[in-house]
Amino acid sequence: xxxxxxxxxxxxxxLALLCLFGTLYLILQSEAGxxxxxxxxxxxLQTNNIKExxxxxxxxxxxxxxxxxxxxxxxxxxxxxxxxxxxxxxxxLDNIEIAMILTRANEIRGLKEKxxxxxxxxxxxxxxxxxxxxxxxxxxxxxxxxxxxxxxxLANNFVQVYFYHVDYVIxxxxxxxxxxxxxxxxxxxxxxxxxxxxxxIVIHRVFSQERLLMIDVDTKFKSDVSDLYSHFKxxxxxxxxxxxxEQQPVYYHLLHEYHQxxxxxxxxxxxxxxxxxxxxxxxxxxxxxxxxSDLYQKLIQETAVKKLVQKYKFKGHLGDQDLYSLLxxxxxxxxxxxxxxWNRQLCHWWKDHGYEDVFENYNKCDGEISLYHGNCNSHIPx
Ligand code: MN
Numbered sequence: 481x482x483x484x485x486x487x488x489x490x491x492x493x494x495l496a497l498l499c500l501f502g503t504l505y506l507i508l509q510s511e512a513g514x515x516x517x518x519x520x521x522x523x524x525l526q527t528n529n530i531k532e533x534x535x536x537x538x539x540x541x542x543x544x545x546x547x548x549x550x551x552x553x554x555x556x557x558x559x560x561x562x563x564x565x566x567x568x569x570x571x572x573l574d575n576i577e578i579a580m581i582l583t584r585a586n587e588i589r590g591l592k593e594k595x596x597x598x599x600x601x602x603x604x605x606x607x608x609x610x611x612x613x614x615x616x617x618x619x620x621x622x623x624x625x626x627x628x629x630x631x632x633x634l635a636n637n638f639v640q641v642y643f644y645h646v647d648y649v650i651x652x653x654x655x656x657x658x659x660x661x662x663x664x665x666x667x668x669x670x671x672x673x674x675x676x677x678x679x680x681i682v683i684h685r686v687f688s689q690e691r692l693l694m695i696d697v698d699t700k701f702k703s704d705v706s707d708l709y710s711h712f713k714x715x716x717x718x719x720x721x722x723x724x725x726e727q728q729p730v731y732y733h734l735l736h737e738y739h740q741x742x743x744x745x746x747x748x749x750x751x752x753x754x755x756x757x758x759x760x761x762x763x764x765x766x767x768x769x770x771x772x773s774d775l776y777q778k779l780i781q782e783t784a785v786k787k788l789v790q791k792y793k794f795k796g797h798l799g800d801q802d803l804y805s806l807l808x809x810x811x812x813x814x815x816x817x818x819x820x821x822w823n824r825q826l827c828h829w830w831k832d833h834g835y836e837d838v839f840e841n842y843n844k845c846d847g848e849i850s851l852y853h854g855n856c857n858s859h860i861p862x
Pocket of ligand 1: 696761
Protein backbone atom coordinates (compact mmCIF):
# COMPACT_ATOMS: atom_id res chain seq x y z
CA UNK A 481 0.00 0.00 0.00
CA UNK A 482 1.37 3.35 -0.99
CA UNK A 483 0.93 5.24 2.24
CA UNK A 484 2.09 8.61 0.95
CA UNK A 485 -0.31 8.41 -2.02
CA UNK A 486 -3.29 7.73 0.22
CA UNK A 487 -2.20 10.43 2.58
CA UNK A 488 -1.95 13.00 -0.22
CA UNK A 489 -5.36 12.10 -1.61
CA UNK A 490 -7.06 12.30 1.80
CA UNK A 491 -5.22 15.46 2.66
CA UNK A 492 -6.39 17.25 -0.49
CA UNK A 493 -9.93 16.01 -0.06
CA UNK A 494 -10.04 17.36 3.47
CA LEU A 495 -8.51 20.63 2.30
CA ALA A 496 -11.11 20.97 -0.46
CA LEU A 497 -13.91 20.26 1.99
CA LEU A 498 -12.57 22.81 4.44
CA CYS A 499 -12.46 25.46 1.69
CA LEU A 500 -16.03 24.63 0.70
CA PHE A 501 -17.35 24.87 4.26
CA GLY A 502 -15.35 28.00 4.88
CA THR A 503 -16.89 29.71 1.86
CA LEU A 504 -20.36 28.55 2.82
CA TYR A 505 -19.85 29.82 6.34
CA LEU A 506 -18.79 33.26 5.08
CA ILE A 507 -21.79 33.48 2.77
CA LEU A 508 -24.26 32.53 5.49
CA GLN A 509 -22.62 34.86 7.92
CA SER A 510 -22.80 37.89 5.64
CA GLU A 511 -26.45 37.11 4.91
CA ALA A 512 -27.47 37.00 8.55
CA GLY A 513 -25.07 39.70 9.64
CA UNK A 514 -23.06 39.95 12.81
CA UNK A 515 -24.48 41.88 15.68
CA UNK A 516 -22.49 45.04 16.20
CA UNK A 517 -21.91 46.67 19.57
CA UNK A 518 -24.79 45.08 21.38
CA UNK A 519 -22.88 42.71 23.56
CA UNK A 520 -19.60 41.10 24.29
CA UNK A 521 -19.00 37.92 22.37
CA UNK A 522 -20.67 38.07 19.01
CA UNK A 523 -23.56 35.78 18.48
CA UNK A 524 -25.01 35.19 15.10
CA LEU A 525 -28.74 35.28 14.48
CA GLN A 526 -30.27 31.98 13.59
CA THR A 527 -32.66 31.80 10.73
CA ASN A 528 -35.70 30.32 12.40
CA ASN A 529 -38.07 31.32 15.12
CA ILE A 530 -37.05 33.23 18.19
CA LYS A 531 -34.06 35.50 18.02
CA GLU A 532 -32.45 36.68 21.16
CA UNK A 533 -29.58 39.02 21.64
CA UNK A 534 -28.29 39.03 25.18
CA UNK A 535 -27.74 42.04 27.35
CA UNK A 536 -24.31 43.60 27.22
CA UNK A 537 -21.91 41.06 28.59
CA UNK A 538 -24.56 38.73 29.97
CA UNK A 539 -26.13 35.68 28.47
CA UNK A 540 -29.87 35.69 28.11
CA UNK A 541 -31.36 33.54 30.75
CA UNK A 542 -34.48 35.31 31.08
CA UNK A 543 -35.99 34.39 34.33
CA UNK A 544 -33.71 36.77 36.17
CA UNK A 545 -34.44 39.87 34.21
CA UNK A 546 -34.23 42.64 36.79
CA UNK A 547 -36.93 45.06 35.75
CA UNK A 548 -36.24 48.55 36.89
CA UNK A 549 -32.52 48.31 36.29
CA UNK A 550 -31.05 49.68 33.12
CA UNK A 551 -31.25 46.80 30.81
CA UNK A 552 -30.38 46.46 27.20
CA UNK A 553 -31.83 43.45 25.61
CA UNK A 554 -33.53 42.49 22.43
CA UNK A 555 -35.77 39.74 21.47
CA UNK A 556 -36.67 38.96 17.92
CA UNK A 557 -39.61 36.91 16.98
CA UNK A 558 -40.66 36.21 13.44
CA UNK A 559 -44.35 35.39 13.19
CA UNK A 560 -47.14 34.67 15.59
CA UNK A 561 -49.31 37.02 17.53
CA UNK A 562 -49.13 35.85 21.08
CA UNK A 563 -45.82 34.06 21.44
CA UNK A 564 -43.17 35.76 23.43
CA UNK A 565 -39.57 35.29 24.31
CA UNK A 566 -38.23 33.01 26.95
CA UNK A 567 -37.63 35.91 29.28
CA UNK A 568 -40.63 38.02 30.01
CA UNK A 569 -40.83 38.97 33.61
CA UNK A 570 -41.17 42.64 32.79
CA UNK A 571 -44.78 43.38 33.63
CA UNK A 572 -46.90 43.42 30.51
CA LEU A 573 -48.73 46.47 31.81
CA ASP A 574 -45.58 48.55 31.94
CA ASN A 575 -44.74 47.90 28.34
CA ILE A 576 -45.30 50.47 25.68
CA GLU A 577 -46.60 48.59 22.69
CA ILE A 578 -45.70 50.16 19.38
CA ALA A 579 -46.56 48.94 15.91
CA MET A 580 -44.80 50.13 12.79
CA ILE A 581 -45.19 49.09 9.19
CA LEU A 582 -42.15 48.75 6.98
CA THR A 583 -42.69 47.35 3.51
CA ARG A 584 -40.93 47.69 0.18
CA ALA A 585 -37.90 49.07 1.99
CA ASN A 586 -35.69 47.51 -0.66
CA GLU A 587 -37.47 49.34 -3.51
CA ILE A 588 -38.33 52.74 -2.09
CA ARG A 589 -35.35 55.02 -1.85
CA GLY A 590 -34.70 56.53 1.54
CA LEU A 591 -37.21 54.38 3.37
CA LYS A 592 -34.57 52.49 5.30
CA GLU A 593 -33.06 55.80 6.44
CA LYS A 594 -36.46 57.09 7.53
CA UNK A 595 -37.05 53.98 9.54
CA UNK A 596 -33.64 54.32 11.12
CA UNK A 597 -34.25 57.95 12.09
CA UNK A 598 -37.63 57.12 13.55
CA UNK A 599 -36.58 54.14 15.63
CA UNK A 600 -33.31 55.63 16.85
CA UNK A 601 -35.10 58.81 17.96
CA UNK A 602 -37.67 56.63 19.69
CA UNK A 603 -34.97 54.68 21.56
CA UNK A 604 -32.92 57.74 22.42
CA UNK A 605 -35.66 59.66 24.19
CA UNK A 606 -37.16 57.04 26.44
CA UNK A 607 -36.32 54.87 29.42
CA UNK A 608 -39.53 52.91 29.15
CA UNK A 609 -39.83 49.28 28.31
CA UNK A 610 -40.76 48.94 24.66
CA UNK A 611 -42.33 46.19 22.66
CA UNK A 612 -41.86 47.01 19.04
CA UNK A 613 -44.11 45.16 16.61
CA UNK A 614 -42.78 45.41 13.09
CA UNK A 615 -45.02 44.48 10.20
CA UNK A 616 -42.77 43.72 7.26
CA UNK A 617 -42.40 41.90 4.00
CA UNK A 618 -39.50 39.51 3.57
CA UNK A 619 -36.93 42.02 2.30
CA UNK A 620 -37.95 44.76 4.69
CA UNK A 621 -37.63 42.43 7.63
CA UNK A 622 -33.97 41.87 6.86
CA UNK A 623 -33.42 45.60 6.47
CA UNK A 624 -35.30 46.42 9.67
CA UNK A 625 -33.35 43.87 11.63
CA UNK A 626 -30.04 45.27 10.44
CA UNK A 627 -31.11 48.81 11.28
CA UNK A 628 -32.18 47.81 14.78
CA UNK A 629 -29.00 45.91 15.39
CA UNK A 630 -26.93 48.91 14.42
CA UNK A 631 -28.86 51.42 16.53
CA UNK A 632 -29.66 49.13 19.44
CA UNK A 633 -26.99 50.65 21.62
CA LEU A 634 -29.03 53.87 21.74
CA ALA A 635 -31.65 52.17 23.85
CA ASN A 636 -31.54 52.84 27.59
CA ASN A 637 -34.04 50.18 28.23
CA PHE A 638 -35.51 46.84 27.58
CA VAL A 639 -36.72 46.41 24.04
CA GLN A 640 -38.43 43.46 22.51
CA VAL A 641 -38.78 43.40 18.76
CA TYR A 642 -41.36 41.24 17.04
CA PHE A 643 -41.61 40.71 13.33
CA TYR A 644 -44.87 39.89 11.62
CA HIS A 645 -45.16 39.00 8.01
CA VAL A 646 -47.53 41.40 6.30
CA ASP A 647 -49.55 38.55 4.75
CA TYR A 648 -50.37 37.09 8.15
CA VAL A 649 -51.45 40.46 9.48
CA ILE A 650 -53.66 41.38 6.54
CA UNK A 651 -55.26 38.00 5.95
CA UNK A 652 -57.80 38.08 8.82
CA UNK A 653 -59.02 41.57 7.91
CA UNK A 654 -58.80 41.42 4.14
CA UNK A 655 -62.57 41.35 3.64
CA UNK A 656 -63.10 44.61 5.53
CA UNK A 657 -60.24 46.33 3.75
CA UNK A 658 -61.58 45.25 0.38
CA UNK A 659 -64.73 47.36 0.79
CA UNK A 660 -62.96 50.30 2.46
CA UNK A 661 -60.34 50.57 -0.22
CA UNK A 662 -62.43 51.82 -3.17
CA UNK A 663 -63.58 54.85 -1.15
CA UNK A 664 -60.21 55.89 0.21
CA UNK A 665 -57.60 55.02 -2.44
CA UNK A 666 -56.57 56.58 -5.74
CA UNK A 667 -56.24 53.38 -7.67
CA UNK A 668 -57.70 50.42 -5.84
CA UNK A 669 -55.66 47.32 -6.39
CA UNK A 670 -52.50 49.07 -7.49
CA UNK A 671 -50.38 47.56 -4.74
CA UNK A 672 -51.13 44.78 -2.38
CA UNK A 673 -49.28 46.73 0.28
CA UNK A 674 -51.89 49.48 -0.05
CA UNK A 675 -54.01 47.30 2.19
CA UNK A 676 -51.75 48.31 5.01
CA UNK A 677 -52.99 51.89 4.83
CA UNK A 678 -56.24 50.53 6.28
CA UNK A 679 -54.83 48.20 8.86
CA UNK A 680 -55.28 50.48 11.89
CA ILE A 681 -59.06 50.46 11.44
CA VAL A 682 -59.24 46.73 12.10
CA ILE A 683 -55.99 46.06 13.89
CA HIS A 684 -57.93 45.19 17.06
CA ARG A 685 -58.89 41.96 15.28
CA VAL A 686 -55.28 41.06 14.63
CA PHE A 687 -53.39 42.04 17.76
CA SER A 688 -54.50 40.93 21.18
CA GLN A 689 -53.07 43.85 23.14
CA GLU A 690 -55.28 46.20 25.11
CA ARG A 691 -53.77 49.25 23.53
CA LEU A 692 -51.26 50.02 20.88
CA LEU A 693 -49.39 52.96 19.45
CA MET A 694 -49.09 53.00 15.71
CA ILE A 695 -46.40 55.26 14.31
CA ASP A 696 -45.45 56.03 10.71
CA VAL A 697 -41.85 55.41 9.74
CA ASP A 698 -41.48 58.97 8.40
CA THR A 699 -41.39 60.37 11.93
CA LYS A 700 -38.83 61.59 14.42
CA PHE A 701 -39.27 61.69 18.17
CA LYS A 702 -38.09 64.75 20.06
CA SER A 703 -39.65 63.65 23.36
CA ASP A 704 -40.28 60.56 25.41
CA VAL A 705 -42.82 58.22 23.86
CA SER A 706 -44.19 57.56 27.36
CA ASP A 707 -45.55 61.13 27.37
CA LEU A 708 -47.47 60.23 24.23
CA TYR A 709 -48.62 56.96 25.74
CA SER A 710 -49.91 58.77 28.82
CA HIS A 711 -52.61 60.35 26.64
CA PHE A 712 -54.44 57.04 26.97
CA LYS A 713 -55.30 58.27 30.46
CA UNK A 714 -57.65 60.81 28.87
CA UNK A 715 -59.66 58.13 27.14
CA UNK A 716 -63.15 57.23 28.29
CA UNK A 717 -64.92 53.97 27.50
CA UNK A 718 -66.25 55.70 24.39
CA UNK A 719 -62.86 56.74 23.07
CA UNK A 720 -61.37 54.49 20.42
CA UNK A 721 -58.52 56.41 18.86
CA UNK A 722 -56.21 59.27 19.79
CA UNK A 723 -54.76 61.28 16.93
CA UNK A 724 -53.90 64.81 15.82
CA UNK A 725 -55.68 66.98 13.30
CA GLU A 726 -54.55 67.07 9.71
CA GLN A 727 -52.42 70.20 9.28
CA GLN A 728 -53.19 70.89 5.64
CA PRO A 729 -56.53 71.84 4.02
CA VAL A 730 -56.81 68.47 2.31
CA TYR A 731 -60.28 67.68 3.69
CA TYR A 732 -61.43 71.20 2.94
CA HIS A 733 -60.46 70.38 -0.63
CA LEU A 734 -62.02 66.93 -0.70
CA LEU A 735 -65.29 68.23 0.78
CA HIS A 736 -65.66 70.95 -1.85
CA GLU A 737 -68.73 69.35 -3.38
CA TYR A 738 -70.32 68.72 0.00
CA HIS A 739 -69.78 72.36 1.02
CA GLN A 740 -71.62 73.58 -2.04
CA UNK A 741 -74.70 71.81 -0.78
CA UNK A 742 -73.96 72.51 2.91
CA UNK A 743 -72.23 75.91 3.03
CA UNK A 744 -72.52 76.17 6.82
CA UNK A 745 -70.92 72.84 7.61
CA UNK A 746 -67.82 72.95 9.77
CA UNK A 747 -66.53 69.66 8.39
CA UNK A 748 -63.09 70.21 6.95
CA UNK A 749 -62.91 73.75 8.31
CA UNK A 750 -59.96 74.86 10.42
CA UNK A 751 -59.79 75.03 14.17
CA UNK A 752 -60.94 76.32 16.58
CA UNK A 753 -64.53 76.32 15.29
CA UNK A 754 -64.10 73.73 12.57
CA UNK A 755 -63.02 70.13 12.32
CA UNK A 756 -60.17 69.92 9.81
CA UNK A 757 -60.02 66.12 9.67
CA UNK A 758 -57.36 63.82 11.05
CA UNK A 759 -53.85 62.68 10.29
CA UNK A 760 -52.99 59.06 11.01
CA UNK A 761 -49.19 59.33 11.26
CA UNK A 762 -49.46 58.89 15.03
CA UNK A 763 -52.28 56.75 16.40
CA UNK A 764 -53.20 55.76 19.92
CA UNK A 765 -55.42 52.74 19.48
CA UNK A 766 -57.52 51.58 22.42
CA UNK A 767 -57.93 48.09 21.04
CA UNK A 768 -60.04 46.85 23.92
CA UNK A 769 -62.58 49.63 23.39
CA UNK A 770 -62.55 49.05 19.64
CA UNK A 771 -63.38 45.40 20.26
CA UNK A 772 -66.07 46.18 22.83
CA SER A 773 -67.84 49.03 21.09
CA ASP A 774 -71.01 48.07 19.24
CA LEU A 775 -71.06 51.54 17.73
CA TYR A 776 -67.57 51.23 16.29
CA GLN A 777 -68.29 47.76 14.92
CA LYS A 778 -71.41 49.11 13.25
CA LEU A 779 -69.66 52.15 11.82
CA ILE A 780 -67.03 50.12 10.01
CA GLN A 781 -69.54 47.83 8.33
CA GLU A 782 -69.81 48.05 4.58
CA THR A 783 -73.24 49.68 4.44
CA ALA A 784 -72.40 52.24 7.12
CA VAL A 785 -69.20 53.26 5.37
CA LYS A 786 -71.03 53.58 2.06
CA LYS A 787 -73.67 55.79 3.65
CA LEU A 788 -71.06 57.97 5.29
CA VAL A 789 -69.11 58.44 2.08
CA GLN A 790 -72.27 59.28 0.15
CA LYS A 791 -73.37 61.83 2.70
CA TYR A 792 -70.09 63.73 2.37
CA LYS A 793 -69.82 63.13 -1.39
CA PHE A 794 -66.39 61.93 -0.54
CA LYS A 795 -63.63 60.31 -2.55
CA GLY A 796 -60.43 60.03 -0.57
CA HIS A 797 -56.90 58.79 -1.12
CA LEU A 798 -55.32 58.73 2.33
CA GLY A 799 -56.53 55.39 3.65
CA ASP A 800 -57.45 55.05 7.32
CA GLN A 801 -57.29 58.77 8.06
CA ASP A 802 -60.00 59.46 5.49
CA LEU A 803 -62.40 57.22 7.38
CA TYR A 804 -61.38 58.66 10.76
CA SER A 805 -61.92 62.17 9.45
CA LEU A 806 -65.43 61.40 8.25
CA LEU A 807 -66.26 59.49 11.44
CA UNK A 808 -64.95 62.44 13.44
CA UNK A 809 -67.46 64.79 11.82
CA UNK A 810 -70.25 62.52 13.01
CA UNK A 811 -68.94 60.94 16.20
CA UNK A 812 -66.45 63.25 17.79
CA UNK A 813 -66.63 61.22 21.02
CA UNK A 814 -64.80 58.29 19.43
CA UNK A 815 -61.62 60.33 19.19
CA UNK A 816 -59.14 61.92 21.54
CA UNK A 817 -57.41 64.87 19.89
CA UNK A 818 -53.67 64.94 20.39
CA UNK A 819 -51.86 68.26 20.50
CA UNK A 820 -50.39 69.26 17.13
CA UNK A 821 -46.92 69.02 18.70
CA TRP A 822 -47.25 65.23 18.88
CA ASN A 823 -47.70 64.94 15.13
CA ARG A 824 -46.08 67.99 13.59
CA GLN A 825 -46.67 67.45 9.90
CA LEU A 826 -44.12 68.97 7.59
CA CYS A 827 -45.80 68.51 4.23
CA HIS A 828 -46.70 71.81 2.53
CA TRP A 829 -48.04 70.41 -0.72
CA TRP A 830 -51.45 72.08 -0.55
CA LYS A 831 -49.89 75.47 0.10
CA ASP A 832 -48.54 75.47 -3.45
CA HIS A 833 -51.65 73.97 -4.98
CA GLY A 834 -54.32 76.59 -4.63
CA TYR A 835 -54.69 76.94 -0.88
CA GLU A 836 -52.02 79.44 0.13
CA ASP A 837 -54.61 81.86 1.52
CA VAL A 838 -56.02 79.39 4.05
CA PHE A 839 -52.97 77.21 4.58
CA GLU A 840 -51.77 78.87 7.77
CA ASN A 841 -55.15 78.37 9.44
CA TYR A 842 -54.54 74.65 9.19
CA ASN A 843 -50.80 74.54 9.58
CA LYS A 844 -50.12 76.72 12.63
CA CYS A 845 -48.85 74.82 15.65
CA ASP A 846 -47.50 76.52 18.75
CA GLY A 847 -45.36 74.89 21.40
CA GLU A 848 -42.33 72.69 21.54
CA ILE A 849 -42.42 69.88 19.01
CA SER A 850 -42.49 66.37 20.46
CA LEU A 851 -42.69 64.46 17.19
CA TYR A 852 -42.03 65.51 13.61
CA HIS A 853 -43.86 63.81 10.79
CA GLY A 854 -42.03 64.20 7.49
CA ASN A 855 -45.06 63.37 5.38
CA CYS A 856 -44.95 63.67 1.56
CA ASN A 857 -41.20 63.09 1.76
CA SER A 858 -40.58 66.31 3.65
CA HIS A 859 -37.19 66.92 5.21
CA ILE A 860 -37.23 66.52 8.99
CA PRO A 861 -35.14 69.11 10.87
CA UNK A 862 -32.60 68.02 13.50
MN1 MN B 1 -46.38 59.43 7.19
